[in-house]
Amino acid sequence: MDREHFYSIMNGEGTLDYEIYLNTKKLLACQKEFHEFCNKDELQFQIVHQIEELWMKLIGYTLLDIDEYLQQENTNRVLTLFRRAHLALKLMIDQLPLLETMSPKEYQEIRAGLGNGSGQESPGFRTLLRMHPHIWNSFKTCYLDRHGLTVEKIYATEYNHSDAYVVAEALAEFDELFQKFRYHHLQLIHRTIGLGAKSLKGRSVEMLNEGLRTVFFPDLWQIRNKMTDEWGGQYGVVRDSLGHD
Ligand code: HEM
Numbered sequence: 001m002d003r004e005h006f007y008s009i010m011n012g013e014g015t016l017d018y019e020i021y022l023n024t025k026k027l028l029a030c031q032k033e034f035h036e037f038c039n040k041d042e043l044q045f046q047i048v049h050q051i052e053e054l055w056m057k058l059i060g061y062t063l064l065d066i067d068e069y070l071q072q073e074n075t076n077r078v079l080t081l082f083r084r085a086h087l088a089l090k091l092m093i094d095q096l097p098l099l100e101t102m103s104p105k106e107y108q109e110i111r112a113g114l115g116n117g118s119g120q121e122s123p124g125f126r127t128l129l130r131m132h133p134h135i136w137n138s139f140k141t142c143y144l145d146r147h148g149l150t151v152e153k154i155y156a157t158e159y160n161h162s163d164a165y166v167v168a169e170a171l172a173e174f175d176e177l178f179q180k181f182r183y184h185h186l187q188l189i190h191r192t193i194g195l196g197a198k199s200l201k202g203r204s205v206e207m208l209n210e211g212l213r214t215v216f217f218p219d220l221w222q223i224r225n226k227m228t229d230e231w232g233g234q235y236g237v238v239r240d241s242l243g244h245d
Contacts, residue, residue, distance in 0.1 A: 007034045038109050041102040045110050048098050055088045056124025062088070063131045070138035075163040082170035089177040096184050100191050107192045119185075120207075128178070132216035135171065143167055155223045156230075172220045182211050 014025030031046045062085045069077040102110075119125065143164040144150060154165045186208055189195060195205060215221055 038113055039106050041106040042110050044098060045102065045107075048095055051095065052092055053122065053124045055092050056122070056128060059085050059088050060124065060127045060131065063128075063135060067131075067134055067138050070135065070167070071142055073142050073163070075167060078167055079170055082167075082174060086170075086173055086177055089174070089181060093177070093181050093184050096181075096188050099188055102192070104192055104194075111193075132175075136217055139167060139171060151219045151223050152226070156227050168220055171217050175216045175220065178216065179212065182208070186212065 011028040012019050012024055014020070019025065030050060031043055034043075037043055062081050066078055066081045066085070069081065144154070147164070149158070149164055151168065153159075154162055154168060159165065186195070189200075189208070193200065
């Protein structure tokens with residue numbers, strides 16, 4: 001196949017309605033020119049990162065709507081939009097292994113052209129890191145405080161699978177998926193540059209590990225510990241065999 005021929009037609013003319021509406025001319029110009037790539041993996045590297053930014057933009061935008069619907073206690077809307085945010089987070093996780101088709105050697109070549117650039121500077125990620133306190137505050141004010149409820153009541157003493165409970169579980173799922181993204185990203189680093197590399201020692205690895213330990217909604221995780229401890233003080237310490245008389 002004539003590579004140059006396909007390069008020249010791959011981005012389209014940008015004149016058809018589909019291309020105009022989706023702004024494909026601009027979109028497909030967001031990657032380096034074909035002749036500028038340092039190797040055959042760099043297009044994928046740029047595209048995966050750009051798509052991740054788009055999903056984070058959608059998630060952030062969706063969380064803004066979720067926040068408003070939480071304040072209105074519109075549970076159906078909240079759950080539908082959380083489903084969207086969860087699915088987008090899953091897509092973020094699922095596309096990371098694409099980068100494992102790039103060899104460590106080829107990544108080193110790409111890395112050389114990244115300057116000081118780092119995922120820490122991701123606008124989408126930084127936005128998402130700032131949103132969870134607002135989401136929690138709206139949930140707590142409107143679904144708990146306003147009704148004289150607490151996390152303990154909706155999960156344990158007054159558990160009846162209420163709206164507050166299902167919304168809390170949607171929050172927990174969001175938290176869990178965000179953690180999973182962090183975990184899979186760490187695995188990707190392990191696979192590509194190795195977690196023991198000198199350049200990673202110290203701050204970077206500490207920061208990534210710290211991220212893995214951070215949850216957005218700690219109350220929703222603590223309640224599980226509390227319930228398990230109260231449910232059976234002996235659980236995990238002494239266990240009767242099922243075959244015991
Ligand atoms: C081969 C691929 C990748 C490698 C080797 C890699 C490597 C790293 C490293 C070493 C860090 C620690 C900070 C630093 O030292 O700069 C980091 C942070 C980060 N990376 Fe990646 N990364 C890759 C792909 C991605 C992708 C596809 C995303 C998509 C969003 C991403 C998002 C982030 C974010 C958000 C941080 C900051 C993490 C935090 O603050 O907890 N990375 N990455």
